Amino acid sequence: MNEHHQPFEEIKLxxxxxxxxxxxxxxxxxxxxxxxxxxxxxxxxxxEACENSGHTIDDHFEEILDMVKIGSNAxxxxxxxxxxxxxxxxxxxxxxxxKPVIAAGADLFCYPDPTAGAC
Numbered sequence: 001m002n003e004h005h006q007p008f009e010e011i012k013l014x015x016x017x018x019x020x021x022x023x024x025x026x027x028x029x030x031x032x033x034x035x036x037x038x039x040x041x042x043x044x045x046x047x048e049a050c051e052n053s054g055h056t057i058d059d060h061f062e063e064i065l066d067m068v069k070i071g072s073n074a075x076x077x078x079x080x081x082x083x084x085x086x087x088x089x090x091x092x093x094x095x096x097x098x099k100p101v102i103a104a105g106a107d108l109f110c111y112p113d114p115t116a117g118a119c
Contacts, residue, residue, distance in 0.1 A: 006106050007101075013082070022088050023066075024081035031092070042048045043081065046090035060087035085109055 011026040029038030048079050062082040067075045083091065092105035 008088075008105060020085050024061075024082045024083055024091075025066075025078075027083065027088065027091065031095055031101055031105065042091055042095050045094040046087060049090045049094060050087065057085070060084040060090075 007030055008022070008027075011022060011030060013021045013023065015021050024039070024043060025036055028042075031039070031042075032117055033039040033042070043061070047061055050060055060083065064080050064082055065077040065101050066080045068078045070076055086109075088105065089109035092109055093101050095102045095105070097103075
């Protein structure tokens with residue numbers, strides 16, 4: 001595995017069907033966005049690209065509520081989006097090209113399969 005891919009692999013989730021998925025909140029942090037609100041425009045452009053390419057947005061961008069701990073063991077619901085590999089590919093294609101980690105993500109999320117050769 002490429003050393004630049006390791007951070008993406010560390011935050012990867014596997015769903016019940018064995019498909020790879022990533023949390024948008026975790027991916028945004030990894031891609032260098034200081035706050036999730038700064039990452040939302042990237043997600044919006046990626047969703048538009050998904051729809052414009054003939055895919056169903058909900059198949060690749062699943063909106064969820066994640067319960068997170070806040071002070072004194074209390075929890076609150078936090079919006080997140082579960083991203084498919086294709087969604088991640090679209091996200092890095094629509095991210096800030098000045099960020100070196102974007103290039104590593106583009107290489108990793110090469111759709112449909114990064115081991116199949118060039119995108």
